[in-house]
Amino acid sequence: MLEPWAIQHKGGKKRLALALYQRRDLATARVLVATAEQEYVNLRALGLRQPIAIIPNGVPLPDSDAVLARPPRPAGAPRTVLFLGRVYPVKGLLNLIDAWARVRPTGWRLQIAGPDEAGHLVEVLARARQAGASEAVDYVGAVDGAAKSALYRSADLFVLPSFTENFGVVVAEALAHGLPVITTHGAPWADLPAFGCGWWIPIGVEPLAEALREAIALSDAERAAMGARGLAYVRRYDWADIAAQMAAVYRWVLGQGPKPDCVRCD
Secondary structure (H helix, E strand, C coil), rough: CCCCCHCCCHHHHHHHHHHHHHHHHHHCCCEEEEEEEHHHHHHHHHHCCEEEEEECCCCCCCCCCHHHHHCCCCCCEEEEEEEEECECHHHHHHHHHHHHHHHHCCCCCEEECCCEEECCCHHHHHHHHHCCHHEEEEEEEECCCHHHHHHHHCCCEEEEEECCCCCCCHHHHHCCCCCCCCEECCCCHHHHHHHHCCCCCCCCCCHHHHHHHHHHHHHHHHHHHHHHHHHHHHHHHHHHHHHHHHHHHHHHHCCCCCCCCEEEEC
């Protein structure tokens, strides 16, 4: 909630809350926890000077063999680009619809999953109709647990076109399910192209359309190879490792251990 886009969105109330009590609450914390370097930088920009531990969120990691042994696609079935998350303006879904309308890929569908917030779904579906893309866009509602895992496994590509994310846990989840990922510079996932498992692009319709064109033009085998690299990369977000880092920070705060490497005091 302290990312610049989040503070500016309906910013009057948020700046008032910061002035009245939230900044005081934050300033009294012994340590803050950021989930990515980008979030750390933004916390410092707000003038918060106490130590900050950079510890990412974790994700449950499915069995690798089960992930890579994807179910066969029925003959004639379309391939799927999946968005999963809150249906809310910050997620950039209007940009995604506009990009999809520019690309208009044959034999592909765009699947949107997640809870509708503030009635934004009506706007998204209206944009799809206006763009002449509604026949290729499906909204499947909110999903969780086994249903969410099945949705990841049935997809061919994941996209998160957000304006801002402090972490973007759905990116880690998609990678853990063997999917290549497209996301924006609003999310802290610069490693995706470096590890050959996705695209990290500027925010906007045309960069998104270009990444979709490139991803869709790949063969199934090439996308599967990207997914396998993503699965190997995401192992660093195993919950056991994350929990160990957090425990080390608490021990340090209590004077029971050395300062962990994840803690920044600058």
